Amino acid sequence: MNVLEIRNLTKKFGDFIAVDNMNLSISEGEIFGFLGANGAGKSTTINMISSLLRITKGEIQVLGRDIVKENKFAKINIGIVPQDLAIYEEMTAYENVRFFAGLYGIRGSLLKERTEEALEFVGLGDKHKALPKSFSGGMKRRLNIACAIAHHPKLLIMDEPTVGIDPQSRNYILNSVKKLNQMGCSVIYTSHYMEEVEEICTRIAIVDHGKIIAEGTKDQLKSIITDTKETWIGVKNAERLDLDALKGITGVNSVQLEEQMVKIVSRGEINNLNWVIQQLIRDQVEISSVEEQAPNLETVFLTLTGRKLRD
Amino acid sequence: MNVLNITLFEIKKSLRDKRTLLFMLAFPIVLILILGTALTNAFHNVNEIGDMKLLVKNTAQNQQLQSYWNGFAQAIGQEGIELTPAASGIDGKKAVQDNQFTAYAEIDDNGIHFYGSSRETISSNIIQGMLTSFADKYSLAAAAVKNDPEAAQIIIAGSMSTGSFVQESSLDPDRKPGSIDYYAIVESTMIAFYACMSASWLIRGEVKRKTSLRLVAAPIGKLEIFAGKVIASTIINFLCILAVVLFSKYAFNANWGHHLGSVFLLLFTVVLLAVSFGLGIAFLFKDDAVNAVMMIFVQFASMVGGAYFPVDEASGVFGGIALISPLRWANEALMNLIYNDDLYAVFPVIGLNTAIAAVFLAFVAFTMRKREAF
Amino acid sequence: MEFWIIGNKAVLLFYVIFLSYSVVRGVSPWEILAYLSYLCVNISIPILRKQKRFQLLGSVASAILVALFAFRLNTIFILLLSVNLYETVLLLGGRSRFALLLGLVPLFLIPDDEILVYLLATSLSFLLYYGMRVYTEKLEKIGEEKEALRLDLQRLKQSLSMNEEYIRQSKYTIKLEERNRLSQQIHDEVGHAMAGALIQMEASRRLLGANPDKASELLGNAIAISREGLEQIRLTLKDMKPRSEELGIHRLRLFADELSANHSVNSTVTHAGDLDMITPLQWKIIHENAKEAVTNSLKYGGATAIEFEIRVLNRMIQSVVADNGRGVDKIVKGLGIVGMEERAASAGGTVIVDGTKGFRVTTLLPLQKGG
Known part of the structure; x- marks a missing residue:
């Protein structure tokens, strides 16, 4: 079953169309990435999924049930990590998580257990009694996540959860997301950091002006631009090179020799660098440099929308 | 259940906010103390009159007058008036002006010259009254001596007995509030109304902190959040008032009358009114305007409500304006309750407060349902 | 920082109020007015945080008020003077030594029995002022350093990304030039081949009568060269052909x-x-x-x-x-x-x-x- 199903979703603010007839489905176990510049409609979509905004047209289903008709069901199964820190600075970490989990109808010893579990999960197990005021940016971000997962949501929506934190905390958070995903939680993830999306998302949608303009795995997205990659290998004694043998390697489309550089164009999804290098070694060619040029998501985004992700 | 959770959490949160709490407790107490002691003279209570000091310069030659005067002096001495014979060379009027004495009297054969303090008008009036009655009786006795000396003796003897120079009934200390009593009442109602300021942050604060996102995303109704917050805010502010009232009662000996239950009920409705008023303003105006509107209204209501100085007989435009101050209704009802034992005075105010609160709350609940998010 | 000054003033004011109540019972309305106006002026100082000029004005006005009250109403008011003086100095950003002296000026003007307590109040206020000054300066310095570091970082990042862009650009340009050169070369070679074929054909025409065998051979060569050249031309020009x-x-x-x-x-x-x-x-x-x-x-x-x-x-x-x-x-x-x-x-x-x-x-x- 699909965790999330969006059909013809539209959101208007007056005359302005923020989300334009969007269709999307996310199946269970996915980490789904939303890529888009500011104002592209990501947050509006997310806010409609989490019932913060009303739907102008279209429908959203969570676990097969309409979120307007069965609002409570949808809410219980969704956890939301807002872009801005949404915690009470004057309450301890434990009280924060406990309060928000309590809103989801969890009571008594289970509440205590879930609160402790969530704090432990984000690595704040030893900070129960500490006030968020004393936390670093990364710790606050982690607490922000803990508040969203204590009620064990089936779908976790994370809106820029790693803004402005140190690399260590970011890695911690990314690993937590993966771990959560392995535990059976589907995730919607938005970020400005292309590398993060590339690293953790199983599927990605590029959103611009309220529309999904491309969608798929990162390889599928890259293949929109091109499905080949170029490997440039700098060589010292090119005359020893057996070009035909190189062409015979799986995935290689063409080989060209340009002065001291060999340019090998091969299919993007195949990793044949090992074989190429083995061949070069067999030919007793001295390798001075290896560079692979494959499109990344940033180029895909830039090419399709004509804009940079971060303006 | 959710409402209870939110209420408890909100109360806990308010208790963490030491600064606001301190303000709500210390501000009225300090005001009661400062205004109550500084403006004592405007209220004259009984203790003050016990301290009456009279400076006397006696130059009378008449033996009879002298002996009568001595008897009189003894009698009023027993009533707590301290007589001091003026040393020669002392300017009596100057001494009174310097507030060393309540009044100054010069006695000679022609009569008594009286000079009272303009600072302690009531005390000097009392002394003046006593001296006038002494003078009357002495004239009467002097006239009687010519016809019947015996009768004159009786007149003087009768008038020398203690207490006959003062009519106690007009000075019942319980019927009128002293300054501490007055300010205890008005500052309590004022601080009860201050609840509107923290209440205006109940929802705005969540929006500002972004926690409103989580609240809206959680499977609870907006009205549950709203109810929880209103209840919590009312309780916490009411507890502050309770503390202020009890503190003023036991530490300052402020008079809160015999119907504490009704007093608290009235104060509770004032808090409720303030909380719903604050919420309503927060929804009616844009973010920045809220604070200004609130501040202006609260200060204005406090002023015309008598929180800084008594406004007994306001008339004309001012009186009309004063009527819209909720603090004025509350203060008047409380005065009536405490000093006239008028239980019925509080019920219309309680009803009015609750009704206005209900209107504001209904307005907020309605707007909130209509709004997206908060 | 303001909290400390406010605290300082509040403590002194309470002391003054307490003293004037305990010594003389029943204060004149003028004194109450004095307290209230002092409160008003000094509360407005922290409120006007954004307009330093008004703050300064408030502080000076308060100092003048206090001095006025001290001479007209009650000398005890003089205790409040030094805080205001220090506050003024702090707002003006003046030097500490000057501030210390300024605090001592009123010493000559007040009665002997107040001097001790005035000295106490002044020295405590001075300590507070001094501490505040030292720490604000420290904070400012740290803030400035942080800002400088941030700017540095930003500049470095920018130049890094510009360099990267430049490298990418130049790589591309080099590639383009390289390709141009290659195609030029091919053209040159084809040109040479054509010229060769032309010479062979010319020779063949001359030899046609004298040595038909040789002529036929040369013509065969020319045909081969031409065919090759034509093929190359075709290959090279393939993309230029309109379709x-x-x-x-x-x-x-x-x-x-x-x-x-x-x-x-x-x-x-x-x-x-x-x-x-x-x-x-x-x-x-x-x-x-x-x-x-x-x-x-x-x-x-x-x-x-x-x-x-x-x-x-x-x-x-x-x-x-x-x-x-x-x-x-x-x-x-x-x-x-x-x-x-x-x-x-x-x-x-x-x-x-x-x-x-x-x-x-x-x-x-x-x-x-x-x-």
């Missing part, structure tokens, strides 16, 4: 030229990728959308230049019409945009209209590979 598929892009160019001629708009057409992949139906959509977009640009944009760009990517065709006009912040969908969207949707594509830097209409159409 029927290019009619699409020609039409677009024609449209752009007309635009330049009829309106004062500078228009350019660029393309990248294999235009063969675009089907006639897709060309139709591209043309119609381009026309619509141009109408839009001319109507609202105030544009002086319009750029057409067609790129054939691996799985998508991207056609962009961008102008350099005003654009709009928020696009309100009119019939034109809806029409473009419907046309694109009929071929499974989408249209993005962006108005942030002039109008930019992008039509994205999916590309069927091999189909």
Whole structure:
């Protein structure tokens, strides 16, 4: 079953169309990435999924049930990590998580257990009694996540959860997301950091002006631009090179020799660098440099929308 | 259940906010103390009159007058008036002006010259009254001596007995509030109304902190959040008032009358009114305007409500304006309750407060349902 | 920082009030007025945080008030003076030594029995002032350092990304030059081959009568060289040959030229990728959308230049019409945009209209590979 199903979703603010007839489905176990510049409609979509905004047209289903008709069901199964820190600075970490989990109808010893579990999960197990005021940016971000997962949501929506934190905390958070995903939680993830999306998302949608303009795995997205990659290998004694043998390697489309550089164009999804290098070694060619040029998501985004992700 | 959770959490949160709490407790107490002691003279209570000091310069030659005067002096001495014979060379009027004495009297054969303090008008009036009655009786006795000396003796003897120079009934200390009593009442109602300021942050604060996102995303109704917050805010502010009232009662000996239950009920409705008023303003105006509107209204209501100085007989435009101050209704009802034992005075105010609160709350609940998010 | 000054003032004020109550019972209304005006002025100082000039004014006014009260009402008021003096110095950013002296000036003016307590109040206030000054300066310094570091970091980051861009650019340029050179070479070689064939043929004609065998051999050589050369020319020039598929892009160019001629708009057409992949139906959509977009640009944009760009990517065709006009912040969908969207949707594509830097209409159409 699909965790999330969006059909013809539209959101208007007056005359302005923020989300334009969007269709999307996310199946269970996915980490789904939303890529888009500011104002592209990501947050509006997310806010409609989490019932913060009303739907102008279209429908959203969570676990097969309409979120307007069965609002409570949808809410219980969704956890939301807002872009801005949404915690009470004057309450301890434990009280924060406990309060928000309590809103989801969890009571008594289970509440205590879930609160402790969530704090432990984000690595704040030893900070129960500490006030968020004393936390670093990364710790606050982690607490922000803990508040969203204590009620064990089936779908976790994370809106820029790693803004402005140190690399260590970011890695911690990314690993937590993966771990959560392995535990059976589907995730919607938005970020400005292309590398993060590339690293953790199983599927990605590029959103611009309220529309999904491309969608798929990162390889599928890259293949929109091109499905080949170029490997440039700098060589010292090119005359020893057996070009035909190189062409015979799986995935290689063409080989060209340009002065001291060999340019090998091969299919993007195949990793044949090992074989190429083995061949070069067999030919007793001295390798001075290896560079692979494959499109990344940033180029895909830039090419399709004509804009940079971060303006 | 959710409402209870939110209420408890909100109360806990308010208790963490030491600064606001301190303000709500210390501000009225300090005001009661400062205004109550500084403006004592405007209220004259009984203790003050016990301290009456009279400076006397006696130059009378008449033996009879002298002996009568001595008897009189003894009698009023027993009533707590301290007589001091003026040393020669002392300017009596100057001494009174310097507030060393309540009044100054010069006695000679022609009569008594009286000079009272303009600072302690009531005390000097009392002394003046006593001296006038002494003078009357002495004239009467002097006239009687010519016809019947015996009768004159009786007149003087009768008038020398203690207490006959003062009519106690007009000075019942319980019927009128002293300054501490007055300010205890008005500052309590004022601080009860201050609840509107923290209440205006109940929802705005969540929006500002972004926690409103989580609240809206959680499977609870907006009205549950709203109810929880209103209840919590009312309780916490009411507890502050309770503390202020009890503190003023036991530490300052402020008079809160015999119907504490009704007093608290009235104060509770004032808090409720303030909380719903604050919420309503927060929804009616844009973010920045809220604070200004609130501040202006609260200060204005406090002023015309008598929180800084008594406004007994306001008339004309001012009186009309004063009527819209909720603090004025509350203060008047409380005065009536405490000093006239008028239980019925509080019920219309309680009803009015609750009704206005209900209107504001209904307005907020309605707007909130209509709004997206908060 | 303000809290400390307020605290300092409050403590002294309470002391003054307490003293004047305990010594003389019943204070005159003037004194109450004095307390209240002192409170008013000094409360307004922290409130006016944003306007330093008014703060300064408030502080000086308070000092004058206090001095006035001290001489007219009650000497005890003088205790409040030193805080205000220090506050003024602090606001002016003056030196500490000067401040210390300033605090001592009133010493000569007050009665002996107040001097001790005045000294106490002044020295405590001075300590507070001094501590505050030292720590604010420290804080400011740290803030400045942090700001400088941040700017440094930003500059470094910027130059790094500029360098990267430059490297990428130059790599590309080098590649281009390299290719140019190569093609030049091929041309030269073909030219040489042709020249060789020509010479052989000339020789063959001369020898035709004398030595037919030799002539036939030379002619055979010439034919071989020519054939080879022709083949090479064909290979080299293959991409330059106009093809029927290019009619699409020609039409677009024609449209752009007309635009330049009829309106004062500078228009350019660029393309990248294999235009063969675009089907006639897709060309139709591209043309119609381009026309619509141009109408839009001319109507609202105030544009002086319009750029057409067609790129054939691996799985998508991207056609962009961008102008350099005003654009709009928020696009309100009119019939034109809806029409473009419907046309694109009929071929499974989408249209993005962006108005942030002039109008930019992008039509994205999916590309069927091999189909």
